[in-house]
Amino acid sequence: MLDFHGYGPELLRGAIVTTELAFAALALALAIGLLGASAKLSGSRSARGVATFYTTVIRGIPDLVMMMLFYYGGQVLMNQLSDYLYYNHGIDFFVQFDPFMSGVLTIGLIFGAYMTETFRGAFLAVPTGQIEAGRAYGMNRLQVFCRIMFPQMLRHALPGIGNNWQVLLKTTALVSVIGLSDMVRIAEQASKAEHAPFKFFIPVAVMYLSLTAITELAIKWLNRRANAGVVGGI
């Protein structure tokens, strides 16, 4: 029944590329999210301003447009920088802007904005009494963050992170448009060559469904762990 006309191994490789892309983008988004949330909650007015500008701009631009801007524009900038360095300082430095990198960068930046909002809400949900208690015990700010803020914040942030992750995973399909050989692009090429769109796109759709289903279970498990110390009402 399942006949991939010899495209099977390539589709599987594409699925691995998709997963790698998704996890790399998630890592970047979580890092940016933590940074952004700290900036939004910090006392510095300029840090708050920059973070607010960032989240507002990101939410106004379609992901595909940003991805193209990074992919096509990033290469132009890189070429200019490389030329400048070579002619003025004699340094030979060049990085090829490949679709994978542009994809990770764009998706990480977009979801970093959503994660910023998630983490901000989660940090605010930690009672200030807890932080004061930590300070009263003589912990420094880093210790308060690592021992008190972060573990308690995580409990409130996990549902939001889970939702963002589900959207992020589906957004990875867009990177096929700028030429990354993920499973969407391979399915598109295969279906064009074999004139059998259903045969290739439906397995890819099922793959996305199972990826979301598996990670949903993982998030549930993490949620249970993070909430282990909470006395439930129901």
Next chain:
Amino acid sequence: MPEFLSELLNQNEIFTATTVMHYWGGLTTTVQLVFLSLVIGLLMAVPLAILRTVRNPFVSGPVWLYTYLFRGTPLLIQLYIIYYGIGQIEGIQETFWWDIFRDPFYPALLAFTLNTAAYTTEIIRGALMATPPGEVEAAKAYGMSWALRMRRIILPSAFRRAIQAYSNEVIFMLHASAIASVVTIVDLTGAARDIYSRFYAPFTAFIAVALIYMALTFLIVYAFRRLERHLLKHQSPLNQ
């Protein structure tokens, strides 16, 4: 176009009258595509959401499956399946449907509509489920029939609760419509891609289009805020 405007544009290398008109054409395509899919999607979502709340699993089950499939897979895959798949349906090339679906606009419209209808169904379902039981009981006590209750009490109350989430869906749809350019539609993003490849000026082409999208987004946010203030007036504080 006014004289001074075309004169101004003639001095610019990239934003000439031709490219501005190209962007304008893209803008109208994007707005048409998004507006039509949102309107049809909303009209589909209301009955589907009501069916989704029915207790009988043979009624709510298929609707659940539909929303699960369309919310669990990327819109790009849905677009590809419809765009490439429609030509594969046996005999369609002899019917009048082929004249319609040969134009990429309509497969894209179909994919966007089905996608937004799935999301909107879940939004409205959530709002329906959150109806305070007292409202329903009061309506029943007044002797209202099911249809009257739905029309006068449950749906208006649910729409008020759903509007916030729905405004996010509208913005999401505007941004998602950028992928229409992948199936050769010249929407805003498609226009930007054309201009990028003609002048090899990625920043000018894509930043200009990003600014247009941003303006559209803020326009939607503003309109929904006005609408929300109007619909939720009864909840606002008295002295304001």
